[in-house]
Amino acid sequence: MTTTRNFVVVGTERWSPGRVGRVLTMSVIALMFALPIIGFVAMAFRSQAGIEAGTDGFLGLGGVSFGNAIDSLDELMKFGPGGGGIFAQWMKNSIIVGVASAALAVAAALPAGYALARLRFRARKPWLIATLLAMVMPNTVLVIPIFLEVNAVGAIGQLWPVAILMGFFPFGVYLSYIHFMTTMPAEIVEAARIDGLGEISIFLRVALPISKQATALVAFFSFVASWTNFFLPLALLTSNQDNKLISVGIQELIGASPLFNATVAAGLDVKLYMPHLALATFISMIPLLLMFLGAQRYLVRGQTIGAVKG
Structure with missing residues (x-):
């Protein structure tokens, strides 16, 4: 009872x-x-x-x-010069840039975060402060200087400068720094040094095996930042229609629709209306959803990075 x-x-x-x-x-x-x-x-x-x-x-x-979606997809694929197919090219370009920038961000952020967290060197705090300042600096502030630098090397309209620039990811460095500070005790590092391991060996044999969550977080956020970035691709890739990214391409589709710009749409053979634009936006979100689902297990665990055990 x-x-x-x-x-x-x-x-x-x-x-x-x-x-x-x-x-x-x-x-x-x-x-x-x-x-x-x-x-x-x-x-x-x-x-x-x-x-x-x-x-x-x-x-x-x-x-x-689904029949309506297939019909809209057929019309969407007809958009562009030379018989269309430009939308698929934009998706391909965005995937290439997103994957390349995520790989570069991980390759740079993990060693940098480990160095800031566990190495002893002069100007360590100034470097950390510089990382924080770069992290909070708006991307729009850097568009014009970056454009001038890329133009100086004659790479306007090419994908590789965008991938390299998006691989510069200060937020990933900060996440890695917090990860190694909280999940890698200093005693482990000291023990490895006493055993005769160098700093590179400690990073490769001790730090990397426990950094799966940090790797997933850096790769995910870097890919999302690259995929959704608008101003940088707009400034660097406008001279080449085939090398545009989907973030700029969606804006171009909207600008060429009779719903928003009847003057421009009057000269086009393919007319895109609301279902076509919604389908294009929905397709552009699929890689982000797949990226999230693939990294979800590590992202959930990685949410506790920086937490203090009670």
């Missing part, structure tokens, strides 16, 4: 009026954010005729079909 009473009390406390109110409030807020997302995804699977007729029901869910 006592056990039953305790269970009832616990159950009553778990679903008290205050808790029910909080759950309902958060559910309403979540629904407010979810409805626009559902409507946006549904738009990619609707037809322009159904939108104009207004017969697709609530959020357009009544007019959703």
Whole structure:
């Protein structure tokens, strides 16, 4: 009997009026954010005729079909000079730049973070402060100086300068620094030095094996920053239509749509409307979702980087 009473009390406390109110409030807020997302995804699977007729029901869910998405994809792939295909090229360019910049960011951030966390050298604190300043500096401030530097080497319109520049990721250095400070005790480093290991050997044999979470975090955030960056690709890749990234390409698709710029769209053979633009945006998000799903296990663990055990 006592056990039953305790269970009832616990159950009553778990679903008290205050808790029910909080759950309902958060559910309403979540629904407010979810409805626009559902409507946006549904738009990619609707037809322009159904939108104009207004017969697709609530959020357009009544007019959703894969056939509409295939038709929109066919029109989207026709966009561009020389018979189209420019959208697929933009996606390919973004994947190349994103993967290359993430690899460069990881290769640079982990050694730099380890050095700042566990090596003893002069100007260590100034370097850390410089890293923090570079991390909080807006990217738009650096666009013009970077453009002048890239133009000086004659690389405007090429992908490799963008990949290298996006590989410069101070936030990744800071994450690695926090990781090695919190998960790699100084006693381990001292013991390795007493055993005769050099700093490079300590990094390769001791630090790297325990840095999977930091690697996943740096790679993920670097890839996202590269994929969503707009101003740098806009400044460096505008001279070459085939080398544009999807972040700039989406803006170009919107600017060439009759919904937003009837003058420009009048001279184009392919007319892109709301379903085509929604599908292009939805496709552009797929690599980010795949990147997140692939690194999710390490990202969840990596959220505790910097936490202090009680």
